[in-house]
Amino acid sequence: MDFSYTDEERMMLQMTRDFAEKTVKPLAAEVDKNHMYPRQTVAKMAELGLMGVTVPPEYEGAGMSNVCYSIAIEELSRHCAATGVIVSVNNSLACEPVKLFGNEEQKKKYLADMASGRKLGCLGLTEPNAGSDAANLATTAVLDGNEWVINGRKIFITNGNEADYCILIAQTDKSKGHRGICAFIVDLDNPGFQVGTLEDKLGIRGTSTAELVFEDCRIPRENLLGELGKGFRIALTTLDGGRIGIASQALGIARAAIEDATAYAKERVQFGKPIANLQAIQWMLADLTTEYEAARLLTHRAAYLKDQGQPYAKEAAMAKLMASEVAMKATTKGIQILGGYGYTTDYPMERYFRDAKITEIYEGTSEIMRLVIASNILK
Template sequence: MDFELTEEQRMIQDMARNFAEKEVAPVAAELDDTHRFPTELAQKMGELGLMGVAVPDQYGGAGMDCVSYVVALEEISRACANTGVIMSVNNSLVCDPILSNGTEEQKKKFLTPLASGKKIGCFGLTEPNAGSDASNQKTTAVLDGDKWVINGSKIFITNASHADTVVLFATTDKEKGSRGISTFIVEKETPGYKVGKIERKLGLNASGTAELIFEDCRIPKDQLLGGLGQGFKIAMQTLDGGRIGIGAQAVGIARAAMEQSVKYSMERVQFNQPIAKFQAIQWMLADMATEIDASRLLVYRAARMKDAGQRYSKESAMAKLFASETAMKTATKAVQIHGGYGYSKEYPVERNFRDAKVTEIYEGTSEIQRLVIAANVLK
């Protein structure tokens, strides 16, 4: 098995790292403090091909593969988890389902501006009563002539405050349960589309997480994405890919926390020597390094399987589960290594700690990942 990146993959990794270090990292703390959505960074990422990495260039993307996507996403997330998740959602949860399920006309009209970064997308699945139980959709879409009329609301939607386009899930036939859910492409200019409450959160404060409200929102009939009743299947397939992206984001967060811990432990002197000399610190750093490497390899494996057209539900769940829990453990240890300074905003590890937690929750909790893995193991 070849663990080496190709020349093309290394090029996008280097490009993403340079961009992250020069333009993203310097504003990461400010974004967290002010909760400002970084529109300018999203636009620059679009110009660099980072908002549609695996989208063919004919639709405005970079025309690369999923491995290229995750190596770039790790670098962006290492600098700023907010910017990382904005990139992740646009790639995995918006561009990917349109590319996989859209008509040629839909790809040209909706995918091209999203993949090129001219527009930003979001993924409208979660509702007040449809979290882990994603099939419990209360938002409805009723066909009225040549228009779909949508009513309902979505919550905890990343990018929603600034999104131009939403990939939306709604019930079209209540009698059919999960087989009565369909997917739609809705643009923010549509009458009846409204951004509701902007969430105040523990971390990822600049990711524009908000409520979306639909009140007699009428969209053209041809904005149905995929077949009627295929929505739940599209959602699950999309989340399989999304979990690879969140795994990469988690690796980036963990790596940032570890690198800060290494630096601090070599500079901080107690008992007349750097604290890096103490075995207690060394063991924490050793665990961090080992688990981060293991997480990255799980992410790469899932990404390679996706590129090869293989089934990867189990592997993406494993990658997301292990990487997200590694990010949380690593960030917790990083705060401990920094001591009192780790609890202050003077050092970035407290931000890593707050940002890491949600990786164990969104796009499927750790518990849901274990259910997915177990279901595949027990087949």
Template structure:
């Protein structure tokens, strides 16, 4: 693995950083406070090619790779975690599976306008009884001639209210358990596809998190993604890739909190010296720096393995686990470094603290990541 970014990756990183600093950071606090979806800047992300970074140019993407996507996500997340998750979901949880498993007809309709940022996609897997146990799907898809009739409810769908299409997982054969789950592409406006509500959240407040209802929703057979019964395989493979994106998001959140803490430690004085001269503050900053470097290397390695076509599931879980835990610890310590000011919205680190928490939960909790890693460790070695 080459630890140096390529010229193209550095260019994408620099572009994302400039965009985040000039256009995202100035609105981040306001859209968080108002829980307002950032339509204008999301549209701008599409224009810059950030909504389909690893998708080939032939399908509306930027023709980059997973490493480029990770470094861009980190830069966006430093400015605003809400923008980063909107971007990550469209890249990893929507465009990637459509590109990997879709037919040419599906790619034309459900990929090209989404990878180019003209439209927005989302991923509908979680249900009231199917969170960490994603195989426990209660949404049903019954064959009716050349169509499927979908009935069920999905929750915690990022981009769910704003997306023009969603990738939905449903049981087509209950008797087959997880082998009876299939995946479907459903467009907004389809009769029986209803956005029930959006959630009022602790963090990532400018992204929308929706509950979706499918009530006798008729979906053409040619909108099924992959083969019947392939849905659970598609879901797990998609989540592996998505975890790299969440690791990058966590890394960006943590970096923002760390940089704010270093700046504050240089300026704020106590006992007639900058607080950065006090050993306990120095220790906190040193721990932050070490955790950030380790998280970045784990994230880049998982991305590099994916780009190299090598197995990366365990590495993606390691990256997400470590980066999420690091983000929560770093943002907590950032508030401590800032003291009482860290508890006040004006200083911004409390937003990073609130945003960091979700990285330990979505796309597989930290506890689920440990299970995934352990199963890989204990699997029988290949002959």
């Protein structure tokens, strides 16, 4: 067993930490306050290769490991969880399914566009009546000559307002249940598509969470992704991988809370000494740090298994479950340690707290994670 970083993991950590500190951090408060999509940061990240971390170089990706990817998402999310998830969605939910299931033409065009950052991707899965229950989809795709005609609504789509491409999951044959579901690559520059309602959210306010409206949206027949009827499988596989990204985002938020709370506890003097000298504070920090480290090991192990081509669905679910709950706990305790200051917008702690909550919800709630883990144990 070897817990040391490889050369590229270490450089990835150093580079993204430095980049996040100098480029992401100064904008984080504004991104949150003004619901500002960090367009320039995304452009810079694209230049560095962060929009297609694990995509092979022949499709303009960096060809790096999932462990490197996890490190990058954690470092970006350490200062801005919104920036972290924009990158995570493009990598895990948009590039990954095309990389795994796309044909050569699709990879050359769509994957290369998204991995290079020329275009931004999103995943169109959730619907008003189909969230965790992905099989119950109402969006339909009907073949008409050489085109698929898509009708329906997707909601809560991260990157939906800015995305150029959507990996869309839709029903082609309701009678076949799961087997009637297909995945498509939709170029959103299409008269049959428009962005609907944009959600006003508790956290990750720099990202758009959009409704995607498809009305007789016609796309080429060859934009079917993977085999006919395999869309449900594609969606589940995509979400398994996405959980490594969200676990990493949660780790970044948790670490932000722990580091800020630790620094504050050392500076804040009460009763004539820093509150870090109080055992009540020490135990909180000790517990949080232990749980953060445990979640990080789980996350890196899930990423490692994925890199090795081994099954990792259970491990990714465990990583996301633990990391997201640590993020929530760390930010809750973080505010407690900062006291009144933690509750104000003068400190970023309240932002970490608001951002943390979504990690327990999206790409599968904590309850779904437990379901996935249990079904893997009991099968």
